[in-house]
Amino acid sequence: MxxxxxxxxxxxxxxxxxxxxxxxxxxxxAWELPVGTFQFEPVADKVYVMHGPRSQPNPDNQGFMNNPGLIVGRSGLILVDPGSSLQVGHKILEEVAKISDKPVITVFNSHIHGDHWLGNQSVRQIYPDADIYAHARTITQAQGSEGATWLNLMSRLTEGQTEGTEIVTANKTAQHGDLIVVDGEEFRIHSLLPSHTDTDIMIEHVGSGTIFTGDNCFNLRMGRFDDSSSVSGTITALEYLVEQNFAQVVPGHGPSGSPQEVLMPYLDYLRALREAVAAGLEDELEDYEIKQRILPDFVYLADWSEFDSLFGRNVNKMFLELEAF
Ligand SMILES: [Zn+2]
Missing domain, CATH: 1.20.5 (Single alpha-helices involved in coiled-coils or other helix-helix interfaces)
Structure with missing residues (x-):
């Protein structure tokens, strides 16, 4: 016994x-990089996200820095933002195949920044019939100088690891209010412009109440505002998202979670920034003086990725917007 x-x-x-x-x-x-291990994780029924590194493109992350999304339909797969290069796109598709062996039939590109859509080329190589949706201006800008700028930037910042990547733009346009049905899955497009850029679409997976915000929202990371952006417009877009009461929020960068966990910290930051810069303008300070004055009020965000490199630039952008107003 x-x-x-x-x-x-x-x-x-x-x-x-x-x-x-x-x-x-x-x-x-799982996909191993010097900066971590990456795989798709479930965030809702039939919905997965691979949360990328929160750093800027560099040789260690190979340019991968966004949050590709995956929705599993009846007979095919839908992707949101398939990464930043041909090479990264291939890695993302390898991880997709571990979740489901169904083909990719549709892709959404949230906006013009190349870290979100240069992986289109990889999808089209493997799934030539896949439809790709983006805002009409994402398509025209990607075909113009903005696309070339992003190709060069990615190659330079990764020390050549994205070489061979080519511009593959969306073949279908999407705009605010569109309801796009793919393989039985409903996607509603929300687009309040300008916000992070003048090209952003936010993609709601209706069945699970999940919103993919693109870079209109960041979590545990500072936002970047280029010339086409509007900080005040981003505040408006975030306030709109809060009103929609989504079940899950997938930000452009950083961890997913509830609206309270993901939307509110970034919205609170941008509102506080606007208020602090407006007070400085009333006191007739220059933007660098405002930065010095308000920095102590924002050091609680110092553990957000890229705080040191972007906070001063956010102050400057807010200053220019309010000054022009
Ligand atoms: Zn962006």
């Missing part, structure tokens, strides 16, 4: 070891 028990124990022990080995090997199959 004792012997049998021992055998059973040994077998159980061996099974546990084998299982542990399998889990280890499954983990090892």
């Amino acid at each position: 004792r012997y049998i028990n021992q055998t059973a124990f040994n077998l159980a022990s061996r099974a546990a070891t084998l299982l542990g080995g399998m889990i280890l090997s499954l983990a090892a199959q």
